[in-house]
Amino acid sequence: MTMPRTLAFCYLSLLWQRETITLSDLLRFVEEGHIPYINAFQHFPEEMKLYGRDKGIFAIESWPTYEDIYKKVIEIAKFLDLPRFPDITEDSYLHPNILCMKYLMEVNLPDEMNDLTCQVVKMTGIGEVDFLTFDPIAKMAKTVKYDVQAVAVIVVVLKLLFLLDDNLEWTLSNIAEKYNEKNKEDKPWFDFRKWYQVMKKSIDEKKQKWEEARAKYLWKSEKPLYHSSIDRAVVYKRREMVVSLQKQFSALVDSAPTVEKKSPSSFQFNWTEGDSARTCFHGHGLQGILKKKGQSLTTKNSLYWLSTQKFCRSYCKHVTTYEESNFSLSYQFIINLFSFLLRIKTSSLHEEVSLIEKILFKRKYGKTKKKSRSRKGRKY
Amino acid sequence: MSDFSEELIRSKTEDDKEESCVFSGTGMSFPWLQKHIGTVETGGKKEKDFAQTTSACLGFIQEALLKHQWQQAADYMHSYFQILEDSDSHKRQAAPEIIWKLGSEILFYHPKSSVETFNTFADRMKNIGVMNYLKISLQHALYLLHHGMLEDANRNLSFHLRTFSLWADEDDYAYNTASQNMFDHSWKTSVNLRALIQTPGVWDPFVKSYVEMLEFYGDQDGAREVLTNYAYDEKFPSNPNAHIYLYNFLKREKAPREKLISVLKILYQIVPSHKLMLEFHRLLRKSEKEDHHKLGLEVLFGVLDFAGCTKNITAWKYLAKYLRQTLMGNHLAWVQEEWKTRKNWWPSFHFSSFWAKSDWKEDKALACEKALVAGILLGKGCRYFRFISKQDDQVLRKKIKQIKKSVKKHSVVNPGL
Numbered sequence: 001m002t003m004p005r006t007l008a009f010c011y012l013s014l015l016w017q018r019e020t021i022t023l024s025d026l027l028r029f030v031e032e033g034h035i036p037y038i039n040a041f042q043h044f045p046e047e048m049k050l051y052g053r054d055k056g057i058f059a060i061e062s063w064p065t066y067e068d069i070y071k072k073v074i075e076i077a078k079f080l081d082l083p084r085f086p087d088i089t090e091d092s093y094l095h096p097n098i099l100c101m102k103y104l105m106e107v108n109l110p111d112e113m114n115d116l117t118c119q120v121v122k123m124t125g126i127g128e129v130d131f132l133t134f135d136p137i138a139k140m141a142k143t144v145k146y147d148v149q150a151v152a153v154i155v156v157v158l159k160l161l162f163l164l165d166d167n168l169e170w171t172l173s174n175i176a177e178k179y180n181e182k183n184k185e186d187k188p189w190f191d192f193r194k195w196y197q198v199m200k201k202s203i204d205e206k207k208q209k210w211e212e213a214r215a216k217y218l219w220k221s222e223k224p225l226y227h228s229s230i231d232r233a234v235v236y237k238r239r240e241m242v243v244s245l246q247k248q249f250s251a252l253v254d255s256a257p258t259v260e261k262k263s264p265s266s267f268q269f270n271w272t273e274g275d276s277a278r279t280c281f282h283g284h285g286l287q288g289i290l291k292k293k294g295q296s297l298t299t300k301n302s303l304y305w306l307s308t309q310k311f312c313r314s315y316c317k318h319v320t321t322y323e324e325s326n327f328s329l330s331y332q333f334i335i336n337l338f339s340f341l342l343r344i345k346t347s348s349l350h351e352e353v354s355l356i357e358k359i360l361f362k363r364k365y366g367k368t369k370k371k372s373r374s375r376k377g378r379k380y
Numbered sequence: 381m382s383d384f385s386e387e388l389i390r391s392k393t394e395d396d397k398e399e400s401c402v403f404s405g406t407g408m409s410f411p412w413l414q415k416h417i418g419t420v421e422t423g424g425k426k427e428k429d430f431a432q433t434t435s436a437c438l439g440f441i442q443e444a445l446l447k448h449q450w451q452q453a454a455d456y457m458h459s460y461f462q463i464l465e466d467s468d469s470h471k472r473q474a475a476p477e478i479i480w481k482l483g484s485e486i487l488f489y490h491p492k493s494s495v496e497t498f499n500t501f502a503d504r505m506k507n508i509g510v511m512n513y514l515k516i517s518l519q520h521a522l523y524l525l526h527h528g529m530l531e532d533a534n535r536n537l538s539f540h541l542r543t544f545s546l547w548a549d550e551d552d553y554a555y556n557t558a559s560q561n562m563f564d565h566s567w568k569t570s571v572n573l574r575a576l577i578q579t580p581g582v583w584d585p586f587v588k589s590y591v592e593m594l595e596f597y598g599d600q601d602g603a604r605e606v607l608t609n610y611a612y613d614e615k616f617p618s619n620p621n622a623h624i625y626l627y628n629f630l631k632r633e634k635a636p637r638e639k640l641i642s643v644l645k646i647l648y649q650i651v652p653s654h655k656l657m658l659e660f661h662r663l664l665r666k667s668e669k670e671d672h673h674k675l676g677l678e679v680l681f682g683v684l685d686f687a688g689c690t691k692n693i694t695a696w697k698y699l700a701k702y703l704r705q706t707l708m709g710n711h712l713a714w715v716q717e718e719w720k721t722r723k724n725w726w727p728s729f730h731f732s733s734f735w736a737k738s739d740w741k742e743d744k745a746l747a748c749e750k751a752l753v754a755g756i757l758l759g760k761g762c763r764y765f766r767f768i769s770k771q772d773d774q775v776l777r778k779k780i781k782q783i784k785k786s787v788k789k790h791s792v793v794n795p796g797l
Contacts, residue, residue: 061428061429061430062429211436214429214432216433217459218459218462219433220462235465239465241504241507241508242461242465245461245464245501246458246461248501250458252493252497253455253458
């Protein structure tokens with residue numbers, strides 16, 4: 001049993017309880033220090049002496065990654081021979097409808113997009129109980145990556161609305177801007193460009209802070225771990241050296257008010273109405289990008305492009321690859337934004353998006369002839 | 381399209397396709413494979429986040445140093461120290477040197493740092509790893525000297541060197557006993573520094589500082605010995621600075637001319653274009669020996685062989701004067717000997733019409749001196765001389781007249797032949 005496996009085990013129990021926490025949240029809490037992981041042994045009681053092989057387990061030098069823990073979750077569930085987990089229904093937090101709502105709020109997108117995400121969920125059938133519930137005994141035991149999937153749905157919806165080909169989204173923004181200029185009293189139309197500006201700034205700031213925090217992170221603990229009594233002296237001496245050097249330099253650093261440790265929160269971004277510095281887009285309308293078609297609304301954009309033309313069928317671990325330069329900058333921005341939010345690799349998110357599209361555009365993939373674009377009208 | 385979309389597109393690289401739809405899609409790319417290839421170096425293991433932290437931290441420190449943001453640098457430095465506990469032994473061993481270099485830089489410039497802080501830091505760093513001990517000690521001493529703390533530097537260095545030599549010469553019992561008997565912290569224990577300087581190498585800054593110390597305490601003999609050793613010991617790499625230091629020292633001591641000449645002779649052989657060569661020439665000129673006079677002429681010609689000295693007015697002045705002197709002393713043979721190897725290339729190197737115009741424009745006095753030399757060596761028909769003699773200048777009219785006269789009298793070239 002190692003630390004990553006312990007963490008995976010914790011997640012399993014959270015999943016069983018259907019707690020309102022996703023795997024990415026859990027890992028983020030570990031990174032932010034709310035959950036002891038890196039130097040967990042510091043909290044052990046005095047009597048527990050660690051030495052020898054314990055060092056290999058407890059002296060961790062890497063943060064847990066999503067992919068890794070996800071794999072371990074499945075391994076442990078299978079190993080423990082766990083039965084089918086309690087159902088994930090439409091009421092539970094982990095249901096894509098709810099998670100989509102959460103993430104839409106977090107990235108400052110209009111609430112009206114919720115309808116679209118629900119539609120996509122319904123059409124792809126990923127909101128079904130059987131699909132969502134984890135069953136280790138099943139032949140293809142898999143647990144859904146709830147958070148990644150929800151985010152992938154949002155990406156698909158953005159593609160449906162704005163195409164994200166570095167062209168249409170800006171054209172639509174122009175239209176929205178013109179309307180908003182003329183009609184300052186009405187509910188504003190959602191302007192992609194403005195949203196992009198606000199989000200880019202915020203995410204860049206957050207990323208910068210995150211990188212700096214990572215560079216300054218102190219991995220070694222007060223009580224160093226050692227293999228045997230021979231190492232002990234050396235290891236302690238080194239620690240003493242480092243501590244004394246640090247003390248000397250901390251005197252040089254301005255005693256600036258240290259950032260109080262924030263209590264763990266599921267949300268990394270908070271947007272409030274009426275904040276002039278950071279526009280909140282929750283209440284904005286999608287009228288600019290939808291049009292009437294008979295009794296229902298459909299998107300003005302009638303085109304779509306697929307993230308993956310062809311899926312890999314061999315035995316490699318990946319179903320698709322993500323080479324950034326093949327895709328539009330808007331798409332790259334969206335993928336980077338959400339990957340940073342969840343702290344996952346961009347390729348993982350891209351893969352998830354491709355898988356959703358695979359289900360959504362089943363017919364298209366079934367055909368042997370290749371088409372450059374598919375046309376799809378969305379009905380509400 | 382508005383600015384921002386343009387901004388996005390502008391940042392695209394040239395070979396980005398317009399179509400985001402991957403239709404052609406024949407080029408296979410495996411970004412994940414690249415990462416695996418990258419791990420071949422590390423023996424198949426992915427780089428740990430600890431290593432990422434330390435390398436990112438180092439990057440931030442270097443950036444802060446470049447921007448002179450000492451506060452930030454100190455902040456990151458605080459986190460960087462953990463590399464001393466890295467489980468990777470290579471990194472752990474390379475760490476002290478990096479930390480010393482960066483840390484000393486920060487402490488040198490940081491407004492809140494003081495000599496005590498530096499001292500404490502240096503003392504701590506010395507205790508990590510034996511190889512670093514001496515290096516850091518020497519650099520520490522330099523820092524103290526820089527701050528004008530001569531005594532402290534001396535005391536510091538001698539103490540540490542004594543400790544080091546005790547460690548280093550475990551086999552040499554006699555040396556050990558002798559050194560163990562030395563208790564006093566007076567400057568005489570700096571003989572250990574002498575031991576260091578006796579090992580072959582280039583120790584310019586240390587020698588200089590050490591000699592300064594010795595002179596300060598009045599040990600002229602010691603200083604002379606150190607410098608002589610440094611300059612003449614064959615084991616040492618040929619180092620012109622050694623001779624320069626020795627020469628300057630002897631000058632200060634007011635040593636006899638013979639001695640000075642012998643020192644500079646060696647420098648002349650190593651660096652004939654050095655600016656001290658003019659001083660050398662003066663010494664030779666004043667000497668009573670004839671070979672010195674001949675050498676004096678050689679030296680002057682030697683200096684002017686080099687492109688860096690072509691505009692040195694002192695050199696030309698000396699040459700002009702000395703040529704007259706030599707010729708008046710009936711030593712035409714010497715001049716001819718020197719001129720033999722140079723007559724093929726000096727005219728276009730120094731005395732072309734381009735130089736005539738350019739020198740006259742830039743520095744008339746220089747041009748006059750060169751004209752005199754040109755006239756003597758090449759005769760009054762040469763371009764340079766003719767150009768200058770035609771110039772009409774209020775201030776220098778008299779001088780030009782004199783030059784014409786001298787050339788007529790002394791020219792090596794006989795127009796008739």
